[in-house]
Amino acid sequence: MEKHGGDTLNRAELTERVFMKRLAFAKRISELVEAVLGEMSNALIRGESLKFHHWQFYHWNKSERIGRNPKTGERCQLLPVG
Numbered sequence: 001m002e003k004h005g006g007d008t009l010n011r012a013e014l015t016e017r018v019f020m021k022r023l024a025f026a027k028r029i030s031e032l033v034e035a036v037l038g039e040m041s042n043a044l045i046r047g048e049s050l051k052f053h054h055w056q057f058y059h060w061n062k063s064e065r066i067g068r069n070p071k072t073g074e075r076c077q078l079l080p081v082g
Contacts, residue, residue, distance in 0.1 A: 040050055040057065050057040067078040 043050055044057060044059045047059055049059070062078075062081045064080050065078050066075055068075055
């Protein structure tokens with residue numbers, strides 16, 4: 001493999017180029033996942049349900065209640081959700 005201008009492309013340079021392209025690809029994938037999760041969250045906030053094959057997400061209202069911290073066992077007041 002040769003760079004433009006006739007210089008030889010060595011293994012270190014090739015590795016660096018592939019690594020940089022991989023970083024750019026990973027960033028695009030990360031942005032895509034964030035966009036998908038954002039759209040899913042917004043749909044649930046609007047009160048819509050999401051349904052995928054064998055998966056279902058929905059929004060529900062919960063009233064104020066007493067909960068328990070699973071680590072300490074301490075009881076606490078949980079605020080309403082929804």
